[in-house]
Amino acid sequence: MGFFTRRKVILTTGLVGAGALAAYAGQRLLGGFEELAAVPVFAKDGVAIRGTDPVAYFTQGRPVAGSPTHALEWNGAVWYFASAENRAAFEAEPERYAPQYGGFCAWAVAEKGKLYSTRPENWAIVDGKLYLNFNDDIQARWQEDIPGFIAKGDKRWPEVLSGG
Structure with missing residues (x-):
């Protein structure tokens, strides 16, 4: 369908490969973001x-x-x-009904100007619009200033989507 994400590929063998894979998995479990391509x-x-x-x-x-x-x-x-x-x-x-910012993390669009994945469980409807976020921690950050993040996100979204 033409959708691609940037993915890290680890091409190693033996214990070095297992160690690198474990380190990468640990980073992901600890909440490391993976920036996605603009779609x-x-x-x-x-x-x-x-x-x-x-x-x-x-x-x-x-x-x-x-x-x-x-x-x-x-x-x-x-x-x-x-x-x-x-x-x-x-x-x-x-x-x-479609989520704002294409369903990408609302906090990340607003605060970082970047596209990151979301989880369906991290959501809010604000003024009749659906917003999604990356995880519980990011959702909590977003809730600290929802109107401010929405204003920033709305301003940044066109440039973020265009890759600018």
Whole structure:
């Protein structure tokens, strides 16, 4: 689908390779960010929001797993929905339900001007818009000044998306 992320590739063998892999995994578990390439929507394996139904955040007040049975392609990614009704609602008004900043980490867009992944469990709806964040720690940072981060993110988003 044309979506790529920058990935670190470790090409070693024996104990050196195992040690390097363990060190890299430790960095990831401790919350190390991986900067992603600029694309309109954060999609893992081409699927937006890791397969979570974006409409459910608004209708059920929580992340709900979507299904490939109720899939829709929009803005360069495949979106999954928990029901045909949610898919129809999204199709009628995708900008209403799609997460801000293409589903990339709202705090990172605002504070760093960078694109980082998100987890569906780290979310908030503010003024009728869905925002996602990288993890619990980043979500807590973002909540310290939501209006300020939104203002910064809105200003930075066009330049971040263009790779500028």
